[in-house]
Amino acid sequence: MSDQQSTTTIEVQEELHEVAGHEHHDDHHDHPEPNFWNTYVFSTDHKMIAKQFLITGMVMGTIGMFMSTLFRLQLAWPEQPNPLLETFLGKWAPDGVMDPNIYLALVTIHGTIMVFFVLTAGLSGTFSNLLIPLQIGARDMASGFINMLSYWFFFASSLVMVASLFVTSGPAAAGWTVYPPLSALPQAIPGSGTGMTLWLVSMTLFIVSALLGGLNYIVTVLNLRTEGMTMTRLPLTIWAFFVTAILGVLSFPVLLSASLLLVFDRSMGTSFYLSDIFIGGEVLDHAGGSPVLFQHLFWFLGHPEVYIILLPALGITSEVIATNSRKPIFGYRAMVASILAIAFLSFIVWGHHMFVTGMNPFLGSVFTFTTLLIAIPSAVKAFNYITTLWKGNLRFTPAMLFSIALVSTFITGGLTGIILGDSALDINVHDTYFVVAHFHIVMGLSAIFGMFAGIYHWFPRMWGRRMNKKLGYWHFWLTFISAYGVFFPMHFLGLAGLPRRYYTNTAFPMFDDLADINVLISYFAIIGTAAQLLFFFNFVYSMFRGKKADQNPWKSNTLEWTAPVKHMHGNWPGALPKVYRWAYDYSKPGMDEDYVPQTVPIKDGEEETH
Amino acid sequence: MSTLLILLVLVLAAVVIGQIVRIFELSTAIKGVDENEITERDNDWQGLLMLLFMIGMLGSFIWMMFAYQDVVLPKAASAHGSDVDQLWDISMATILVMFFLTQPILFYFSYKYRGKASRKADFVSHNDKLELVWTVIPAIVLAGLILYGLSTWHQIMFEDPEEEPLVVEIYAKQFGWNARYAGSDNLLGYANVRNIAGVNILGVDDTDPNAMDDIVVGTEMHLPVNRPVVFRFRAQDVIHSAYLPHFRVQMNCVPGAVTQFKFTPTVTTAEMRTDDFVEQKVARVNDIRDGKGEEPYEFDYVLLCNKICGAAHYNMQMKVVVETEEEFNNWIKEQKTFAESI
Structure with missing residues (x-):
C-alpha cells in the first residue's frame, strides 16, 4: 500500500510537470504489477x-x-x-x-x-x-x-x-x-x-x-x-x-x-440540544440546550x-442535451453564472426549513427573501435548456430522454418551491405531503434522472459497450410516467392537510377520502420500482454482452471521447490532448462535421465562439 | 415460501427479458443494422411520445385539479387564514401560468426538433437580450411575490390585535395534547417539567399565584369565536408540531422553549358544519366509512401533530371547538382550576 502511495505522489508531480512540458507519460516509471487487488479492489485509478x-x-x-x-x-x-x-x-x-x-x-x-x-x-x-x-x-x-x-x-x-x-x-x-x-x-x-x-x-x-x-x-x-x-x-x-x-x-x-x-x-x-425533558416517568438531568x-x-x-x-x-x-441536440448549450456564461449564484445562495437559505420552529419571525422574513431569489438563476437554467432544444436536431438516446425529463421535473418541483419558500404559505403546508411532493420532484426525480442520463450516456466510456436502446426506452417511459404518477397527486394530499411520516391516515376520519389517492400512488410506485428491473438487467447484460461501442459513439466534443476505452492508467497513451476551443461547437457553420472536438485547432478564418 | 416465489419470479423475469433482448439483437443482426444506433424512426417515435406524454400529463393534471378539488381543506376558519389563502391563490396562479407555459414548450420543442438526417441544427450559442429578458421578468414577478408574502407574514407574526388575546398554553407529549387556559387573570403560571408530579401533569409551579386560576384540559379545547387567542406551546419530551390546518396555524412545540402563535378563529364549529363544502366532504367520508362499517364522522376542528415524534405520531389528536363567547364562558366555568384539582 505504501508503495502505491509513493508512486501516486510521484505521478502527480510528474503530471504537474507534464501539463507544462507535455512529455511522454509512460516511459518515466514503472507501475506496480497490475493484479486483481490493485486493479479491481484497491485501485487508485x-x-x-x-x-x-x-x-x-x-x-x-x-x-x-x-x-x-x-x-x-x-x-x-x-x-x-x-x-x-x-x-x-x-x-x-x-x-x-x-x-x-x-x-x-x-x-x-x-x-x-x-x-x-x-x-x-x-x-x-x-x-x-x-x-x-x-x-x-x-x-x-x-x-x-x-x-x-x-x-x-x-x-x-x-x-x-x-x-x-x-x-x-x-x-x-x-x-x-x-x-x-x-x-x-x-x-x-x-x-x-x-x-x-x-x-x-x-x-x-x-x-x-x-x-x-x-x-x-x-x-x-x-x-x-x-x-x-x-x-x-x-x-x-x-x-x-x-x-x-x-x-x-x-x-x-x-x-x-x-x-x-x-x-x-x-x-x-452534555446538553447541547437537550433541555427540560420528562420521559419514561422521570425528568432528565439535561438543561439549557436547544433542539433548534x-x-x-x-x-x-x-x-x-x-x-x-x-x-x-x-x-x-x-x-447530454447539447450533444444530442447537436447544438451549443444556450448561454454558456449564464449557465456558469447561475451555477455560481445558486451555490452562493444555497448557503443563506437554510432557515426556510425552520419557519415554524419558533425561530424569530424576522429571520423567517430574511430566509423567505433569499430563498425566493434562488428561483431567478434556476429559471435562467430552465430557459436555457429549453432554448438549447430550439432549432436543434434532437437525437433521442435514452440519456437525452432522461435529460429532458429532468428539465420537466426541475421546473415542476422548482415552481412549488416558490410556494414553500414563502414563510406565510409554509405555515399550513409545512411537513405535509405537499413538501414530500415538492422535494421528491425537484431533487429526487431530477437528480435520479440526471444520474440515469449520465449512466446511459457514459456507459460506453466506462465499459466500452452500449446499453440496449429498446430496454432503455422502456425503462425511461415507465420510470417517467410512474414518477409523475407517484408525486403529482401527493400535492393534493398536502392541500388536504395530511402530515408526512404518518404510519396510517386512518386515525383521522377527515383523511378517509384520501385513501383512493394513496392507492393510486402506491400502484405507480410499484410500477416504477418494477421498471428499474429493466434498467438493472440492461446494465449488467450490456456490461458483459452489450454491443461494442466506437470510441466516440455520440459524436461528442469533449476530451473523454479522445481517450481509448481500454482500461489503462493515465488515460491517454501518448501526450495529453491539447485544447483549442470550448466544448460546444456543435453544427458550427463552415465545419465539415456537425461536431468539432475540443482538440481540433481553430481553422484559418474561423471565429472562436462563446 | 413467498420469499422463494418472489426470487423465482425475479429470476424468470430476468431470463425472459434476456431472451427478448437476444431475439431482438439476432433479428437486427440479420437485417445488418446496428440495433443501438438511434435512427430517424426512433426520433420520430420518441418525439411523438414526448408530445403524447405532454398531453397526458397536462390532461391528468387538469383532471386532478377538478377531481381532487373537494378533498382539500375547506375555507380558512381564522382571520389571518383568509389572507394566507388569498396569498396562496395568487402564488399558485403565478406558478400555474409558468407551468402551463414552460412544460408545453419543452415537450413541443422535443417533438418539433426531433432529429432528421437531412437537417442540421442552428448554431445559436447565446443571445444577451433574450437572456436579460428572462432574468429580469422572473426577478420582477418574484419581487412582487416576496413583498406580498412578507407583508402577510409580518401581519401574522408581528401585528398585535386590538383586543387583549386569550392566553392558552398548548402542551405536547408522546402522544397527546393538553391545553392550559390562563384563567381569570389571563396570566399563565410558571411551569417546568421538573414540577411534574401526580395530577400536576403539566409541571405547573404551585407556588406561583398566577397558576392557581389556570385551567388544564385534556380531551378537547374550546375557543370563543372572533376573539384573538395566543397559543403558547411547550413540549414535554421530544419536538412536536401543533398543526391546526383549518385555521392555517402551525408551530413546533420544542422541549426547553416556549413558542407562540396568535390568531383569531372566525367560524364556529356549528357554522362550519353547515358549510356546503364541508357538508359534501362529510357526506363523502361517511359513505366510505359506512362501507367499512365504521362510526359516522361529524366535522370538528382538530389539532394534530406534524413533527415526527415516535410510534403513535400518526394518532396524536385533540378536538378543538369554536363557539360563541357565551357558550365558551359556560364551558370554561365547568372546568376545574389548577387550585381545585390539586
Missing part, C-alpha cells in the same frame, strides 16, 4: 473508482427504493396483512402487519440512503471521478490514493448503514433529519438506541469520504487542466462538479459538528446538500 462508486450507489439505491415500496404498501393498504411484509420485515411485521416504529425506520433509512448514498456518493462520486480527469485532460486525480480512500470510507459507511438494519432495536427511526431529542433518546423511540449510534458512525465515515473526494476534485480541476483548457472552456459538467465539491467541503464539516454534539448528548451527558440549534447546524449542510445533489445532475444534463 479514477475510472475504476468511479465504477466502484456507481455500483455501490446502485446497490444502496436498490435497498432505498425497495424500502419505499414496502412503506407504500402500508400507506395504501394500512394494517392489512401482507405476506411480503412478513417475509422482508420478519419480527417487525408480525402476521404481515408493519410495526409503526419500523414504518418510521423505513422512511428514515430510505431518506438517508437516497439523499446521501445514492444521490451524493452514487451520483457525484461516480461522475466527478469518471469525468473530471477525462474531461479536463488529466492523467488521474491529483491524489489517486486519497481518491481511493474516499471510496473506501464510503464503502465502510455503506456497510455500517446496512448493518444498522439488523440490530435488535431496529435502525434509526427519527426521520432522515434526525432531529433531537427524538434521535437522542432511546426512551422516545427504539430506533434511537444502537440503530442511531450506527447511523451516526456511518454518517461520520460518509462525511470523511465526501471531504476527501471533494478536496481532490477541487485541486484536480484547479491544477491539472491540460494546455488550453481554460476555466471558461470547461464543459458545464466540470463546472457543476467543481462547484458541488466546494459546497461539500464548506458544508459537510458543519454536519459533522452537528453529529458530534449529538453523540456527546447521547453518550456523555441542531436544526440550524443540520440545515446549514442540509440545504447546500440539495444542490450538492442537484448540480451534478444539471451539469450532466447540460452536456
Whole structure:
C-alpha cells in the first residue's frame, strides 16, 4: 500500500510537470504489477473508482427504493396483512402487519440512503471521478490514493448503514433529519438506541469520504487542466462538479459538528440540544440546550446538500442535451453564472426549513427573501435548456430522454418551491405531503434522472459497450410516467392537510377520502420500482454482452471521447490532448462535421465562439 | 415460501427479458443494422411520445385539479387564514401560468426538433437580450411575490390585535395534547417539567399565584369565536408540531422553549358544519366509512401533530371547538382550576 502511495505522489508531480512540458507519460516509471487487488479492489485509478462508486450507489439505491415500496404498501393498504411484509420485515411485521416504529425506520433509512448514498456518493462520486480527469485532460486525480480512500470510507459507511438494519432495536427511526431529542433518546423511540449510534458512525465515515473526494476534485480541476483548457472552456459538467465539491467541503464539516454534539448528548451527558425533558416517568438531568440549534447546524449542510445533489445532475444534463441536440448549450456564461449564484445562495437559505420552529419571525422574513431569489438563476437554467432544444436536431438516446425529463421535473418541483419558500404559505403546508411532493420532484426525480442520463450516456466510456436502446426506452417511459404518477397527486394530499411520516391516515376520519389517492400512488410506485428491473438487467447484460461501442459513439466534443476505452492508467497513451476551443461547437457553420472536438485547432478564418 | 416465489419470479423475469433482448439483437443482426444506433424512426417515435406524454400529463393534471378539488381543506376558519389563502391563490396562479407555459414548450420543442438526417441544427450559442429578458421578468414577478408574502407574514407574526388575546398554553407529549387556559387573570403560571408530579401533569409551579386560576384540559379545547387567542406551546419530551390546518396555524412545540402563535378563529364549529363544502366532504367520508362499517364522522376542528415524534405520531389528536363567547364562558366555568384539582 505504501508503495502505491509513493508512486501516486510521484505521478502527480510528474503530471504537474507534464501539463507544462507535455512529455511522454509512460516511459518515466514503472507501475506496480497490475493484479486483481490493485486493479479491481484497491485501485487508485479514477475510472475504476468511479465504477466502484456507481455500483455501490446502485446497490444502496436498490435497498432505498425497495424500502419505499414496502412503506407504500402500508400507506395504501394500512394494517392489512401482507405476506411480503412478513417475509422482508420478519419480527417487525408480525402476521404481515408493519410495526409503526419500523414504518418510521423505513422512511428514515430510505431518506438517508437516497439523499446521501445514492444521490451524493452514487451520483457525484461516480461522475466527478469518471469525468473530471477525462474531461479536463488529466492523467488521474491529483491524489489517486486519497481518491481511493474516499471510496473506501464510503464503502465502510455503506456497510455500517446496512448493518444498522439488523440490530435488535431496529435502525434509526427519527426521520432522515434526525432531529433531537427524538434521535437522542432511546426512551422516545427504539430506533434511537444502537440503530442511531450506527447511523451516526456511518454518517461520520460518509462525511470523511465526501471531504476527501471533494478536496481532490477541487485541486484536480484547479491544477491539472491540460494546455488550453481554460476555466471558461470547461464543459458545464466540470463546472457543476467543481462547484458541488466546494459546497461539500464548506458544508459537510458543519454536519459533522452537528453529529458530534449529538453523540456527546447521547453518550456523555452534555446538553447541547437537550433541555427540560420528562420521559419514561422521570425528568432528565439535561438543561439549557436547544433542539433548534441542531436544526440550524443540520440545515446549514442540509440545504447546500440539495444542490450538492442537484448540480451534478444539471451539469450532466447540460452536456447530454447539447450533444444530442447537436447544438451549443444556450448561454454558456449564464449557465456558469447561475451555477455560481445558486451555490452562493444555497448557503443563506437554510432557515426556510425552520419557519415554524419558533425561530424569530424576522429571520423567517430574511430566509423567505433569499430563498425566493434562488428561483431567478434556476429559471435562467430552465430557459436555457429549453432554448438549447430550439432549432436543434434532437437525437433521442435514452440519456437525452432522461435529460429532458429532468428539465420537466426541475421546473415542476422548482415552481412549488416558490410556494414553500414563502414563510406565510409554509405555515399550513409545512411537513405535509405537499413538501414530500415538492422535494421528491425537484431533487429526487431530477437528480435520479440526471444520474440515469449520465449512466446511459457514459456507459460506453466506462465499459466500452452500449446499453440496449429498446430496454432503455422502456425503462425511461415507465420510470417517467410512474414518477409523475407517484408525486403529482401527493400535492393534493398536502392541500388536504395530511402530515408526512404518518404510519396510517386512518386515525383521522377527515383523511378517509384520501385513501383512493394513496392507492393510486402506491400502484405507480410499484410500477416504477418494477421498471428499474429493466434498467438493472440492461446494465449488467450490456456490461458483459452489450454491443461494442466506437470510441466516440455520440459524436461528442469533449476530451473523454479522445481517450481509448481500454482500461489503462493515465488515460491517454501518448501526450495529453491539447485544447483549442470550448466544448460546444456543435453544427458550427463552415465545419465539415456537425461536431468539432475540443482538440481540433481553430481553422484559418474561423471565429472562436462563446 | 413467498420469499422463494418472489426470487423465482425475479429470476424468470430476468431470463425472459434476456431472451427478448437476444431475439431482438439476432433479428437486427440479420437485417445488418446496428440495433443501438438511434435512427430517424426512433426520433420520430420518441418525439411523438414526448408530445403524447405532454398531453397526458397536462390532461391528468387538469383532471386532478377538478377531481381532487373537494378533498382539500375547506375555507380558512381564522382571520389571518383568509389572507394566507388569498396569498396562496395568487402564488399558485403565478406558478400555474409558468407551468402551463414552460412544460408545453419543452415537450413541443422535443417533438418539433426531433432529429432528421437531412437537417442540421442552428448554431445559436447565446443571445444577451433574450437572456436579460428572462432574468429580469422572473426577478420582477418574484419581487412582487416576496413583498406580498412578507407583508402577510409580518401581519401574522408581528401585528398585535386590538383586543387583549386569550392566553392558552398548548402542551405536547408522546402522544397527546393538553391545553392550559390562563384563567381569570389571563396570566399563565410558571411551569417546568421538573414540577411534574401526580395530577400536576403539566409541571405547573404551585407556588406561583398566577397558576392557581389556570385551567388544564385534556380531551378537547374550546375557543370563543372572533376573539384573538395566543397559543403558547411547550413540549414535554421530544419536538412536536401543533398543526391546526383549518385555521392555517402551525408551530413546533420544542422541549426547553416556549413558542407562540396568535390568531383569531372566525367560524364556529356549528357554522362550519353547515358549510356546503364541508357538508359534501362529510357526506363523502361517511359513505366510505359506512362501507367499512365504521362510526359516522361529524366535522370538528382538530389539532394534530406534524413533527415526527415516535410510534403513535400518526394518532396524536385533540378536538378543538369554536363557539360563541357565551357558550365558551359556560364551558370554561365547568372546568376545574389548577387550585381545585390539586
